[in-house]
Amino acid sequence: MEILWAREEPATARDVSRALADRDLAHTTVMTVLDRLAKKDFLVRERSGRAWAYRPAESREGYVAELMLGALALSGDRDAALAHFARSVSGDEAAALRRVLENLE
Amino acid sequence: MTAWAALALIALATVPAAGLLAKARWTWRTPRAGIVLWQALGLAWGLATIGALVGFALEPLGRGVLHGLFLLPDDGSLLSLPRQLVLLAGMAFAGSLIGSLLLSGFRVLRARARHRALLRLIADRGMRADALVLDHPQAAAYCVPGVRSKIVISKGTLELLDDGELEAVLAHELAHARERHDLVLLPFTSLPRIGLVARILDSVALLIEMRADDRALRHRSPKELAKALLRFATAPSASAPSCALAVAHEGSAVMARVQRLLNPAPRPLLARSAALLTSVLLVLTPLALWSFH
Numbered sequence: 001m002e003i004l005w006a007r008e009e010p011a012t013a014r015d016v017s018r019a020l021a022d023r024d025l026a027h028t029t030v031m032t033v034l035d036r037l038a039k040k041d042f043l044v045r046e047r048s049g050r051a052w053a054y055r056p057a058e059s060r061e062g063y064v065a066e067l068m069l070g071a072l073a074l075s076g077d078r079d080a081a082l083a084h085f086a087r088s089v090s091g092d093e094a095a096a097l098r099r100v101l102e103n104l105e
Numbered sequence: 106m107t108a109w110a111a112l113a114l115i116a117l118a119t120v121p122a123a124g125l126l127a128k129a130r131w132t133w134r135t136p137r138a139g140i141v142l143w144q145a146l147g148l149a150w151g152l153a154t155i156g157a158l159v160g161f162a163l164e165p166l167g168r169g170v171l172h173g174l175f176l177l178p179d180d181g182s183l184l185s186l187p188r189q190l191v192l193l194a195g196m197a198f199a200g201s202l203i204g205s206l207l208l209s210g211f212r213v214l215r216a217r218a219r220h221r222a223l224l225r226l227i228a229d230r231g232m233r234a235d236a237l238v239l240d241h242p243q244a245a246a247y248c249v250p251g252v253r254s255k256i257v258i259s260k261g262t263l264e265l266l267d268d269g270e271l272e273a274v275l276a277h278e279l280a281h282a283r284e285r286h287d288l289v290l291l292p293f294t295s296l297p298r299i300g301l302v303a304r305i306l307d308s309v310a311l312l313i314e315m316r317a318d319d320r321a322l323r324h325r326s327p328k329e330l331a332k333a334l335l336r337f338a339t340a341p342s343a344s345a346p347s348c349a350l351a352v353a354h355e356g357s358a359v360m361a362r363v364q365r366l367l368n369p370a371p372r373p374l375l376a377r378s379a380a381l382l383t384s385v386l387l388v389l390t391p392l393a394l395w396s397f398h
Binding site: 093097 | 224240245246247259332333335338339362
């Protein structure tokens with residue numbers, strides 16, 4: 001995934017294998033991983049000659065933003081039912097909380 | 106009094122009881138007993154409502170709810186049309202409760218599977234041994250519950266808190282993961298979030314946070330946890346105005362948690378025992394009435 005994020009254009013399994021040459025991975029392993037990521041919709045693939053060319057469906061920052069939206073419960077989607085530590089507060093209530101914090105320090 | 110009438114009374118009584126419990130403050134001093142009581146009350150409501158409807162419908166068979174259901178294939182034709190309709194309503198009610206529980210359970214699993222897959226792709230595993238780290242300036246700390254729960258914090262959190270406060274936050278999240286608080290909340294989130302149900306959900310969610318706070322205190326001081334809470338709640342965020350209502354409510358919840366950390370009250374042992382005993386009775390009574398005839 002890192003390699004695909006770093007590249008500008010779509011990459012084939014062969015390209016990714018070559019970039020990962022130092023990791024000593026079998027070509028079929030790379031193909032399987034790419035295939036699985038594509039099935040989960042994290043990669044988009046298109047025909048490039050006889051092989052598939054893959055590119056990320058979303059930028060790395062996009063995915064971080066998606067997770068953070070869920071984490072801050074701003075997305076309105078509580079489906080993941082994550083347990084948050086606390087959500088942020090604004091206005092008068094934040095001022096009251098800030099005063100308590102100052103007294104503690 | 107017939108069994109179905111007693112069940113109907115219980116079903117009706119659970120509604121004002123839930124209203125009272127949502128307003129209760131003694132539960133804050135013993136959150137775990139409060140959580141157990143909420144679960145028992147919810148279960149009693151469901152069991153009593155189903156039992157009252159089915160029990161009324163099957164009254165002519167004279168065998169109570171449970172036996173009556175077994176006789177239904179043979180003797181169902183003996184029931185009058187109104188009773189058959191009530192029976193249908195009871196079955197539909199039971200079906201929709203179980204159906205919505207399964208549906209929301211399924212949704213949660215699917216959303217979590219995606220969340221975990223994304224975490225595997227982008228979270229930093231090497232930075233800390235006890236948590237995954239997300240590269241984002243805003244503060245966030247949460248737990249993705251599951252068989253192998255994951256605790257996630259953002260880089261913003263690492264900058265916001267000192268070491269002791271961070272440990273307190275992690276201990277709090279670990280408590281959620283260990284006690285599977287997501288499962289405690291699931292039945293309540295599967296109901297439509299309106300009116301009393303919404304208030305109940307808020308109340309149970311707050312008790313769960315308080316319970317996790319209590320467990321975190323086994324590892325860190327109340328002051329560290331309180332400071333972490335206050336820093337989190339007052340950290341700048343990009344929260345949209347549309348969720349102002351939820352946020353306005355959140356402030357008093359954070360304040361309540363901070364106050365009980367800084368001014369701990371003694372555990373109400375009597376209230377706690379009474380709550381646990383009531384919980385047992387709340388579940389056993391409808392079950393007994395189901396088999397009674």
